[in-house]
Amino acid sequence: MADHWRRVCDTYQRAIAASEVESKDDPENEPYRSKYRARELLREVRALLGAEEESGERQEDEAQDEDTQSMLAARRAVIEYRLGVNHTETEEMSAGEEHLVKGTRLLERYRLSHDCVSTYIQAQNNLGILWAERGEIIIGQKYLESAESLYLQYMKKIGKPPVDPDEHFKPEEQKLTEQERSKRFERVYTHTMYYLAQVYKHLKQDEKSAQYCHTTLQRQLEYDGYNPVEWAINAATLSQYYLGKQCYMESRHCLAAANVIFSKAGQTPSPEAAKEDEAEQERLDQLRQKRAQIARCWVKYCINLLQDARKKLEDNIGELDVELQGELKAKRRKEEDENEKGRKKAVLFGSSDIYDSILAVEEKVVCSLPLDFKEAREVFLVGQNYINEAKEYFQLDGHVTDHIEVIQDHSVLFKVLAFFEEDYERRCKMHKRRIDMLEPLCMELNPQYYLLICRQLQFELADTYYEMMDLKVAIGNKLDEMDSHTIKKINSLSQSAIKFYEMFLDSLRNPSDKKFPEKLQEDVLRPALVAKFHIARLYGKLISSDLKKQLENMQTSLNYYTFLVEYCANDEEAVKSVETELELTRAMVALLPARMETLRAQLT
Structure with missing residues (x-):
């Protein structure tokens, strides 16, 4: 009998070694070679234990006490659990589910016992993950919440660190200490917390997901069960x-x-050292x-x-x-x-x-x-x-x-x-730094491949020039009389802003006939109308002593304002997106013709 049990334990340990150690060296053309070997060894253990494969049931000997029955059920359930994990790791989900469910059924009666609780929770964790990966998040949630509930119930009623699944196949002298058992069981529960955090995230229960994620990270530190890089990214x-x-x-x-x-x-090794080792280079990257x-x-x-x-x-x-x-x-x-x-x-x-x-x-x-x-x-x-x-x-x-x-x-x-x-001058310099970093990128990128990014950069550059122009106007207004340098700067900034707003608007045109769309798409509706509004205002800000040029700028400004009013007249969504701008636009459409008539009178 002792020899038989040693054979059982030895076969089980070889299965674990094949699955967890040897599999790391499997060739690319046979990625699951060691996993399949582990599966055969686990089946051999099951046969040695006398498990009935077809029904998965075993008539309990009435003479056996509850503890013995619990222990025997635990051993059989560990094998089913391990087979379940093995099948899921080799992408055989249905077979994996079958073994995991079989393991939980074997333990249902004893799930709160010292011998069985850890295996039961781990099986439920894996069933929760399996169903979540199938897209059945609610079913996965039920398994994981059941695992959480069982952990809390066990700790409240019993509290003693339970037997780890692998201990069922170790000689007495290799059994874990209470401290190590506790650490392993707490890690199992940490995994439950981690998977529940993912499930709640999928279900858009963000606050609950954050709470579980926080608890997971705290427990990983407490029980020293984490990968530093992964932990840091999660935090x-x-x-x-x-x-x-x-x-x-x-x-x-x-x-x-x-x-x-x-x-x-x-x-972190030096790049020179990493060059000599491809794996190390990848780790460094x-x-x-x-x-x-x-x-x-x-x-x-x-x-x-x-x-x-x-x-x-x-x-x-x-x-x-x-x-x-x-x-x-x-x-x-x-x-x-x-x-x-x-x-x-x-x-x-x-x-x-x-x-x-x-x-x-x-x-x-x-x-x-x-x-x-x-x-x-x-x-x-x-x-x-x-x-x-x-x-x-x-x-x-x-x-x-x-x-x-x-x-x-x-x-x-x-x-x-x-x-x-x-200080407005220093503020201008900050915006100039923005232009210096964005403009080269905007000019370098090909809109054919990076259209959305180009639009973002064009609009941001236009807005930045626009903001600088406003600041220069505010600086000029504090002077008794604007000097030629300030006027030149205001005009230059205004023209640069117009250029980038126009580039943005041109990107919205139909590539074949270059026509501006009659109806703007939702994602560009507000930016496009704001660009039109700002161009209209910028033409009004251009400073010129030439009355004819002033009149041309006013007319261009009026054209852009008019476009905005007419577009919004045909689109209720547009009105909602530019309410503030539209109010000012309507005022300008009413005022500009009279101003232009006054200017025309001066020309004649």
Whole structure:
């Protein structure tokens, strides 16, 4: 009997080794060779245990006590569970489901027992994943929530670390310690949490998904069961959820933790060393990519923080409300400390050994809205550092779309920082930096392949020139009389803005006959009408001492305003998209003809 049991255990261990170790070296033309070998060994174990393959049932010996029956059911169920996993790993989902369901049925009566609970939960986890991957999210949810419920029930009623599935086929001297059993069981439950987070995300239950994701990350740190790179990416992703909810303290904490845990991924070898080893080169590239992705999440954090501060501080014409600024500063000093202490308890990651490192990263950037230029600039500089980090990987050669998105984020950082700058000349210089980084890209890209990106860049460049023109007009209006240099600059900026708005509008024309569409598509409706409105206004801003030229500019301006009124007369959706602009446009359509008549009178 002892020899028979040793053979059972030895065969089982060989199956696990084939599946988990040897399979890593399987050739590309036989990717599942070791998995199939493991399957045969598991079937051999099942035969040795005396399992009846066809029915999967076994008449219980009435003389056996409950514990013995539980133990025998557990052994058979472990084999079914392992076969189920084996089939799903080799993409045989129906067979995998059959074995996993068989395993849970064998354990149904004993699912709360010390011998069986871990195997039962793992089988349910795998059934949950299997159904979710089939697109049957609700069925997957039921299995996973059942696994969660069983874990909570077991811990409440029994609490003792249960037997790990593989222990059923180990000699007594190789059984796990209570501590190791506990760690493994907690990892099983962590997997339940992780899969439920994905399920709730698919079901658009974002808040619940975020809670489960947060719990998963915390438990992975607590029970030391995680891949540092994967953990860091998941934490950075979670930070973006908190960002959307304007929970900046939580978002920053996730990003700081991502930085700290990512640093545990191992030393990055030099590019020279990596060249000699293809696998190492691939690992290096992966590390650089993930690091750049985390950097981009930091950039979004800085942008959102600045943009939300702007929304809070701007008056009805989009300028800084100085009075409100003072009120918010006073209010913040009063409330900040209490709020931070209360909220942080719910969000901390990790134990004391990494918390100090996380805190050190957090201290480099605020989590409260910046209320003046000095505070905004500090956030801007953090964002700019991460922009540079992201650009190291996402270069134009090989990563066109990502590179341009990073550059656009850099432009947005400058744009929102300019809001806090009270000096108009310095503000102009910030917008000029945006133009210097965007214009070369716009000119270099082929619209045939990157039409949408080209449109984005054209519109942003036009808006930036437009904003600079407005600033130069405001600077000129403070002078007793505009000098020729200021007039020349205003005209030059206006013409550049017109050029890029026209490029954007031309991209909407039919490629064959070059006609402008009679009905604009929804995604370009507002941008196109705003471009028409801004061009009309820009022609009105052009300064000329030549009365005939003034009249030409007025006529062009009126033509664009008229287009807008006539288009909106035939499209209710258009009216909704440009309500503010349309009101001003109608006023200009009414005023301009009279002004033009006055100018014509001066010419005659």
